[in-house]
Amino acid sequence: MDIVCVGSGNVATHLTKAFRVKGARIVQVYSPDISNANLLAKEIDALAISDLAELSQVADLYLIAVKDDAIATIAHKLNVVKGIVVHTSGATPMSVLADAGIQNYGVFYPLQTFSKSRDLNFSNVPLCLEAGNAEVLNRLKSLAETLSPLVYEIDGEKRRILHLSAVFASNFVNHLYHLGGEILAEHQIAFELLRPLILETAEKVQTRLPFDVQTGPAVRDDQETMKSHVSLLENRPDLQEIYKFLSKSIKKTHS
Amino acid sequence: MDIVCVGSGNVATHLTKAFRVKGARIVQVYSPDISNANLLAKEIDALAISDLAELSQVADLYLIAVKDDAIATIAHKLNVVKGIVVHTSGATPMSVLADAGIQNYGVFYPLQTFSKSRDLNFSNVPLCLEAGNAEVLNRLKSLAETLSPLVYEIDGEKRRILHLSAVFASNFVNHLYHLGGEILAEHQIAFELLRPLILETAEKVQTRLPFDVQTGPAVRDDQETMKSHVSLLENRPDLQEIYKFLSKSIKKTHS
Numbered sequence: 001m002d003i004v005c006v007g008s009g010n011v012a013t014h015l016t017k018a019f020r021v022k023g024a025r026i027v028q029v030y031s032p033d034i035s036n037a038n039l040l041a042k043e044i045d046a047l048a049i050s051d052l053a054e055l056s057q058v059a060d061l062y063l064i065a066v067k068d069d070a071i072a073t074i075a076h077k078l079n080v081v082k083g084i085v086v087h088t089s090g091a092t093p094m095s096v097l098a099d100a101g102i103q104n105y106g107v108f109y110p111l112q113t114f115s116k117s118r119d120l121n122f123s124n125v126p127l128c129l130e131a132g133n134a135e136v137l138n139r140l141k142s143l144a145e146t147l148s149p150l151v152y153e154i155d156g157e158k159r160r161i162l163h164l165s166a167v168f169a170s171n172f173v174n175h176l177y178h179l180g181g182e183i184l185a186e187h188q189i190a191f192e193l194l195r196p197l198i199l200e201t202a203e204k205v206q207t208r209l210p211f212d213v214q215t216g217p218a219v220r221d222d223q224e225t226m227k228s229h230v231s232l233l234e235n236r237p238d239l240q241e242i243y244k245f246l247s248k249s250i251k252k253t254h255s
Numbered sequence: 256m257d258i259v260c261v262g263s264g265n266v267a268t269h270l271t272k273a274f275r276v277k278g279a280r281i282v283q284v285y286s287p288d289i290s291n292a293n294l295l296a297k298e299i300d301a302l303a304i305s306d307l308a309e310l311s312q313v314a315d316l317y318l319i320a321v322k323d324d325a326i327a328t329i330a331h332k333l334n335v336v337k338g339i340v341v342h343t344s345g346a347t348p349m350s351v352l353a354d355a356g357i358q359n360y361g362v363f364y365p366l367q368t369f370s371k372s373r374d375l376n377f378s379n380v381p382l383c384l385e386a387g388n389a390e391v392l393n394r395l396k397s398l399a400e401t402l403s404p405l406v407y408e409i410d411g412e413k414r415r416i417l418h419l420s421a422v423f424a425s426n427f428v429n430h431l432y433h434l435g436g437e438i439l440a441e442h443q444i445a446f447e448l449l450r451p452l453i454l455e456t457a458e459k460v461q462t463r464l465p466f467d468v469q470t471g472p473a474v475r476d477d478q479e480t481m482k483s484h485v486s487l488l489e490n491r492p493d494l495q496e497i498y499k500f501l502s503k504s505i506k507k508t509h510s
Contacts, residue, residue, distance in 0.1 A: 010470075068480065091472075091480050112452055115468050118459060124451045152448070161442045164484045168494075169435030169449045170456045171471030172501045173428045178465040178508065180424030187416045193407070194424045195461050196379045197367055201425045202457030204373060206450050210433035213370050215265075216426030217346075225323065225346050229419045238504060239423075245500060246427045249493060253433065 001143070004056055004083075006030045006074050007065035008040040010114035011088050015063060018122045020044050022146040027056055052077045059083045061143070063108070068092050075100035084136055090163030093156045094130050106131035106140050109159055113170050122147040128154035128162065179239060211253070218250035256398070259311055259338075261285045261329050262320035263295040265369035266343050270318060273377045275299050277401040282311055307332045314338045316398070318363070323347050330355035339391055345418030348411045349385050361386035361395050364414055368425050377402040383409035383417065434494060466508070473505035 001024040005016045008031040016026045026046040031037035037048035049055070055062075057080065064074050064087040071087050078085050079101035086108040087097065097105035107130040114120065127144040129151065131137035137153065144151045154162065177198055181191040204213050217225040226247055233240045256279040260271045263286040271281045281301040286292035292303035304310070310317075312335065319329050319342040326342050333340050334356035341363040342352065352360035364383040369375065382399040384406065386392035392408065399406040409417065432453055436446040459468050472480040481502055488495045 068477070091483065111448060113456055113459070113468075113470055115459060115463075115470075118463075118468075120455070124454075126448050126451060150451070158442055158444060160483070160487060161438060161444060162448065164487050165435040165438040165444075165449060166452055167471055167484060167498070168431050168438065170452050171469070171473065171505070172497075173431050173453070173456055174460070174465045174469055175473075175501060175505050175508070176423050176428050176431065177460050178469070179504070180420040181465060183416060183420040183423065187413055189413060189416060189420075191464060193366060193381050193417065194420060196381060196405070197421055197425050198428070198457050198460060199379075200375070201368055201428055202453050204368070204370060205429070205432050205453060208370075208373075209446060210429045210436060213368075213373075214426070214429055214433070215368055215370075216422055216429075218426065218430075220322075222323070228346065228415070229422060232415060232419050238507070242427075242500060242504065243422070245497060246430060249434070249497065250426070250430050252493070253430070 001025065001061065002027050002056075002059045002083075003061045003063060004028045004030070004059040005040075005046070005063045005065065006055075006078075007063070008033075008036045009065060010116050011110065012063070012065035013040055013043075013116055014114050014120050014122075015065060015088065015108075015110065016040065016044050016046075018120075018147050019143075024061075027059055028054075030055065055081075057081050061086065063088065072096045072100065075102060078102055084139060086140065090128075090159055090166070094132065095156075098132060104132065104136050106136050107156070107159065108140060108144065109154070109162075111162055111166060113166075113174075123149065126150040126152060128152050128159055130155055130159065179242070183233075183236075183239070214250065214254065216250070218247035219254050221251060256280065256316060257282050257311075257314045257338075258316045258318060259283045259285070259314040260295075260301070260318045260320065261310075261333075262318070263288075263291045264320060265371050266365065267318070267320035268295055268298075268371055269369050269375050269377075270320060270343065270363075270365065271295070271299050271301075273375075273402050274398075279316075282314055283309075285310065310336075312336050316341065318343065327351045327355065330357060333357055339394060341395065345383075345414055345421070349387065350411075353387060359387065359391050361391050362411070362414065363395060363399065364409070364417075366417055366421060368421075368429075378404065381405040381407060383407050383414055385410055385414065434497070438488075438491075438494070469505065469509060471505070473502035474509050476506060 026044045029037045029041040029046045034050035041048035060083045062085040084104045085102045086106045109128040111126040129140045281299045284292045284296040284301045289305035296303035315338045317340040339359045340357045341361045362385040366381040384395045
């Protein structure tokens with residue numbers, strides 16, 4: 001299987017590396033910035049290109065892993081190829097590919113958070129697929145199953161919902177880790193102390209539902225402690241508001 | 256070492272089990288509800304009691320692991336013992352023990368989230384200690400080091416700060432997992448799909464700082480996606496508010 005990767009960011013990097021390990025050949029990596037294309041291309045024995053006119057027309061799969069607002073433009077350059085064209089975006093409908101006149105199209109959305117400098121084991125990454133027709137879907141399924149046993153057929157509406165819920169369960173969560181660390185830093189306490197707690201909190205919900213393992217002053221309706229916490233935050237009105245808001249939401253959920 | 260445990264909740268259960276594995280003897284478990292005391296006592300070969308007048312006067316350590324607002328009352332029943340009396344609360348000052356007239360007192364605060372039905376490995380739990388004098392502190396340190404290499408001397412003010420930051424990094428985080436799951440449930444999608452993402456988000460910050468690995472529409476200032484997410488939440492104004500508030504906080508942090 002010959003793959004062309006359009007994009008050189010986190011998703012492009014992790015997906016192409018994983019496909020390559022499974023025996024695919026990455027023939028080209030495109031980025032408008034040739035040095036970015038080169039960085040990834042070197043790692044996966046591909047050719048770096050920075051001009052869309054140079055895109056191979058004969059690859060089996062075209063992976064569009066670029067910023068959401070660039071997908072449509074890229075798609076219009078790919079409406080002559082015979083291979084399957086997929087984007088990897090949670091928030092973008094598949095129709096942008098159809099509308100560009102692409103023949104064989106689909107979506108290959110890995111529900112995970114990617115950082116370039118951290119290796120990722122795909123065998124635990126849910127891969128959410130959508131395709132323009134049954135044949136493309138089957139080919140994408142076969143391909144996805146080489147990477148992970150967690151392969152799901154998810155339409156565009158559900159994909160948007162997954163993407164939104166991931167903002168709550170990952171992006172916002174990471175920000176709360178940061179805010180916890182900020183509170184410590186103001187008192188010269190190292191972030192390190194929070195790490196075991198953070199890990200255990202995530203591990204707990206691997207086998208249970210978060211509703212069933214909620215702890216803390218809000219779920220106990222421990223007014224005394226909540227009042228004391230809010231007053232400890234008196235020089236951080238922004239954190240006071242987040243504290244009150246999320247405590248109220250916990251109480252509402254568990255009342 | 257003979258230990259009396261006052262309380263039979265999550266912290267009492269995990270701590271006494273861990274001490275027992277390390278060779279301590281748990282002589283009594285107190286709970287006002289004898290059936291609760293019995294449940295734990297059976298597991299750790301202790302005597303269950305429900306009357307504070309029956310408390311052994313000759314134990315080496317008295318572990319007060321009860322709700323914060325019950326600590327002072329319990330402490331007043333323990334001011335005749337020679338052994339060390341500690342509470343395990345992040346939010347309670349050590350002075351409640353001194354004020355009760357206890358001679359040898361301290362705090363033994365494990366910075367972790369405990370669930371009864373989940374086993375916990377203490378070797379990764381930060382144990383935060385405070386004591387009324389150097390001799391008690393040394394004895395608590397020796398004891399703590401049998402459970403975990405992560406032993407810290409933390410005064411009452413810093414302990415309150417740790418407790419507060421744990422609310423952000425654990426209690427609020429768990430609630431965001433729940434909200435992510437609620438969004439999925441409204442569209443008949445299983446919580447399961449979020450689990451790998453949740454775990455990876457926590458594992459990422461075991462070696463990095465959350466500031467450096469923040470992802471998502473807010474840190475990219477991707478207005479388009481944020482607008483679309485808010486409109487997806489139109490029947491959940493409470494979640495819209497949380498979405499806007501946390502997104503604003505992320506933007507502020509990274510601007």
